[in-house]
Amino acid sequence: MNEDPRDEQQTSAVIGSAGSRRPRRPGGRRRHGPGVESVVPEAEFSSYYGRPIVKPAPWEADIPAYLFTGGLAAGSALIAAGADLTGRRHLRRTGRLGALAALTFSGAALVHDLGKPSRFVNMLRVAKLTSPMSVGTWIITGYAPGAGLAGVAELLDMLPESRRPGLLGGLTRVTAFVDRPAGLWAALFGPPLAAYTAVLLSDTATPSWHAAYRELPFVFVGSAAAASAGLGLLGAPVSETLPVRRLAVGGALLELVAEQRMERSMGITVEPLHEGRAGRLMRASKLLTVAGGLGAALGGRSRVLAGLAGVALMAGSACTRFGVFEAGLASARDPKYTVVPQRERLEREGPVRYEQ
Amino acid sequence: MIGGKNSLYGPVNPTADAGYSADHPARKGFFTDTSICIGCKACEVACKEWNDVPATHFDMTATSYDNSHSLNANQWRHVAFIEQRKQLGAQDPGMRPPEVTDLPMPTMRPTDTAEAVADQADPTGDPGEKPDFRWLMSSDVCKHCTHAACLDVCPTGSLFRTEFGTVVVQDDICNGCGYCVPACPYGVIDRRKGPDGASNVGIAQKCTLCYDRLTVGETPACAKSCPTQSIQFGDVEELRERASARVAQLHQAGIMDARLYGNDPHDGVGGAGSMFLLLDEPEVYGFPPDPVVTTADLPHMFRRATAAAVTLLAGGALAFVGRRR
Numbered sequence: 001m002n003e004d005p006r007d008e009q010q011t012s013a014v015i016g017s018a019g020s021r022r023p024r025r026p027g028g029r030r031r032h033g034p035g036v037e038s039v040v041p042e043a044e045f046s047s048y049y050g051r052p053i054v055k056p057a058p059w060e061a062d063i064p065a066y067l068f069t070g071g072l073a074a075g076s077a078l079i080a081a082g083a084d085l086t087g088r089r090h091l092r093r094t095g096r097l098g099a100l101a102a103l104t105f106s107g108a109a110l111v112h113d114l115g116k117p118s119r120f121v122n123m124l125r126v127a128k129l130t131s132p133m134s135v136g137t138w139i140i141t142g143y144a145p146g147a148g149l150a151g152v153a154e155l156l157d158m159l160p161e162s163r164r165p166g167l168l169g170g171l172t173r174v175t176a177f178v179d180r181p182a183g184l185w186a187a188l189f190g191p192p193l194a195a196y197t198a199v200l201l202s203d204t205a206t207p208s209w210h211a212a213y214r215e216l217p218f219v220f221v222g223s224a225a226a227a228s229a230g231l232g233l234l235g236a237p238v239s240e241t242l243p244v245r246r247l248a249v250g251g252a253l254l255e256l257v258a259e260q261r262m263e264r265s266m267g268i269t270v271e272p273l274h275e276g277r278a279g280r281l282m283r284a285s286k287l288l289t290v291a292g293g294l295g296a297a298l299g300g301r302s303r304v305l306a307g308l309a310g311v312a313l314m315a316g317s318a319c320t321r322f323g324v325f326e327a328g329l330a331s332a333r334d335p336k337y338t339v340v341p342q343r344e345r346l347e348r349e350g351p352v353r354y355e356q
Numbered sequence: 357m358i359g360g361k362n363s364l365y366g367p368v369n370p371t372a373d374a375g376y377s378a379d380h381p382a383r384k385g386f387f388t389d390t391s392i393c394i395g396c397k398a399c400e401v402a403c404k405e406w407n408d409v410p411a412t413h414f415d416m417t418a419t420s421y422d423n424s425h426s427l428n429a430n431q432w433r434h435v436a437f438i439e440q441r442k443q444l445g446a447q448d449p450g451m452r453p454p455e456v457t458d459l460p461m462p463t464m465r466p467t468d469t470a471e472a473v474a475d476q477a478d479p480t481g482d483p484g485e486k487p488d489f490r491w492l493m494s495s496d497v498c499k500h501c502t503h504a505a506c507l508d509v510c511p512t513g514s515l516f517r518t519e520f521g522t523v524v525v526q527d528d529i530c531n532g533c534g535y536c537v538p539a540c541p542y543g544v545i546d547r548r549k550g551p552d553g554a555s556n557v558g559i560a561q562k563c564t565l566c567y568d569r570l571t572v573g574e575t576p577a578c579a580k581s582c583p584t585q586s587i588q589f590g591d592v593e594e595l596r597e598r599a600s601a602r603v604a605q606l607h608q609a610g611i612m613d614a615r616l617y618g619n620d621p622h623d624g625v626g627g628a629g630s631m632f633l634l635l636d637e638p639e640v641y642g643f644p645p646d647p648v649v650t651t652a653d654l655p656h657m658f659r660r661a662t663a664a665a666v667t668l669l670a671g672g673a674l675a676f677v678g679r680r681r
């Protein structure tokens with residue numbers, strides 16, 4: 001880039017140590033921490049003492065856990081509605097109870113992240129199309145009553161006849177009447193619930209999240225389908241699981257293919273997906289998803305194998321969420337992932353200019 | 357915020373776009389001319405004093421004389437100190453080789469310092485020659501972007517556009533979700549982490565461009581306190597002209613490194629309310645080289661997410677079609 005030897009010196013004086021924010025040791029020429037494997041050739045870049053440029057999201061495990069349970073809730077509602085319409089009672093029960101549990105968990109994770117419940121209510125003071133978090137809040141607010149009602153109906157239905165006298169009996173008659181519309185309602189909100197979480201991450205300046213914006217929604221809906229189908233495999237007798245076996249295979253395939261394409265399109269910002277904790281999570285996610293998909297396809301008629309495949313699919317989906325989450329944070333901490341792609345674009349296309 | 361066709365990206369008057377009537381005041385901002393900054397940090401102190409910003413968490417970086425690290429919730433102005441092995445332009449720090457030997461010059465690598473000192477202490481060297489060493493200082497601040505990602509993504513409407521075209525957080529509405537933090541392409545806004553007992557811990561904070569002072573016709577505290585007028589406050593339109601004039605002047609004086617940053621309404625954030633005159637590449641100062649507001653891609657993201665959601669719905673339906681078991 002620069003032929004001037006003084007520039008060269010200057011670069012080495014303020015160059016960031018990629019992958020590590022510690023000042024370089026005397027005489028050390030290493031730019032990488034131990035065990036860091038790089039896909040792209042080492043990029044020369046300047047930074048202000050290797051300090052981050054963009055800030056990593058100040059989020060903790062609540063958020064990836066929420067991404068996982070949100071996907072699980074979304075897919076489970078979809079499965080419950082399908083099972084309801086096709087008369088698969090056990091699958092319906094697994095789906096509805098799964099949706100209710102996942103919804104409860106994700107609500108708790110959100111509130112825990114915000115600190116107190118009133119802050120969730122605060123989110124409902126505006127509806128903002130430019131804010132994926134606002135849009136997502138409204139999607140959940142739409143999804144919750146349907147999934148909640150269908151889940152409660154299912155719970156009441158599980159009580160033996162003799163245990164529901166009086167008021168509870170009356171309530172059961174009401175929920176038995178509205179459970180199907182409620183379940184269908186939740187199923188309609190399911191797909192947007194699974195997809196918006198990808199936009200939530202991509203609509204940031206976090207390099208590895210933003211660079212993934214084209215494929216991430218497909219990774220996330222595939223992952224949601226695989227996880228919820230996994231739950232169905234785990235909870236319903238094999239006589240009812242044909243649809244979820246199909247969904248498991250389809251979801252796993254979609255997740256793996258979309259993830260592959262995503263990695264190819266991300267340029268240098270793919271590195272954090274392969275390194276450290278995120279790298280381990282992503283490798284685990286791939287293994288578990290492949291194993292779970294194969295298990296669902298080939299061993300789905302055995303109760304034990306179906307259950308194992310279900311667990312693998314759910315674990316794979318969780319690993320995907322945590323892996324993508326961690327990779328984004330890592331990409332924000334290293335200025336290389338902010339500077340190098342922008343420099344490359346500058347060299348290719350010149351500065352970004354808005355033209356009428 | 358979804359009004360005109362440039363609402364997400366491109367040149368626009370942010371104040372009018374936010375819905376203020378035509379008689380709103382002119383857009384206000386900063387022109388920070390880093391070529392005359394002396395690194396006194398008066399702006400940092402004035403900002404903390406006026407806005408009652410708590411002390412920055414004390415944490416030595418051991419990399420330079422910069423002890424305030426970065427912009428964050430407790431640091432709304434940040435003066436960067438950059439030490440370079442590069443000849444000075446028109447500046448003269450008064451440093452001559454013999455004195456350099458006595459100065460504990462900070463660098464990233466002590467061995468290099470030793471080499472550098474050895475080089476420069478060379479008795480045969482011409483004492484009149486300027487040393488190959490310069491300091492760049494630059495007072496950084498929120499850019500008050502024309503298209504502010506922080507504002508666009510905030511789910512509560514806590515961040516808002518003022519009548520002066522600036523971007524301000526309302527701490528009584530912010531719910532601390534932290535979404536604005538990764539959205540800012542400059543890494544400016546942050547959630548306050550402490551210290552214990554400080555107000556608004558857990559709430560997003562950043563420079564308000566001294567909104568309270570602007571409303572009474574006052575100059576922001578940082579600009580007012582700047583002894584060299586490195587920080588100039590005024591109407592953005594006029595500052596853009598002043599910035600261009602200054603860069604032309606420096607080019608004429610042979611300082612070809614001088615360049616403007618954040619002054620162009622056609623850039624990736626639609627131009628900033630805070631523009632800078634820099635003497636090196638933006639990333640050397642800790643700025644992104646060519647940032648683009650993330651919401652510029654939002655329509656595309658929205659379409660991809662819709663396609664993915666439809667895929668899931670169709671897949672779910674298909675799975676239930678046909679055979680019973």
Ligand code: SF4
Pocket residue numbers: 498499500501503504505506507523539540541542543544545562
């Ligand atoms: S610099 Fe960051 S915090 Fe400031 S207005 Fe722009 S996006 Fe918001």
Ligand code: SF4
Pocket residue numbers: 509510511512513514515525529530531532533534535536537559560
């Ligand atoms: S942390 Fe506060 S200001 Fe930032 S996006 Fe959330 S609600 Fe808005």
Ligand code: SF4
Pocket residue numbers: 402403404406407432433497562563564565566576577578579
């Ligand atoms: S304008 Fe006011 S709030 Fe912003 S940095 Fe200057 S003194 Fe601080």
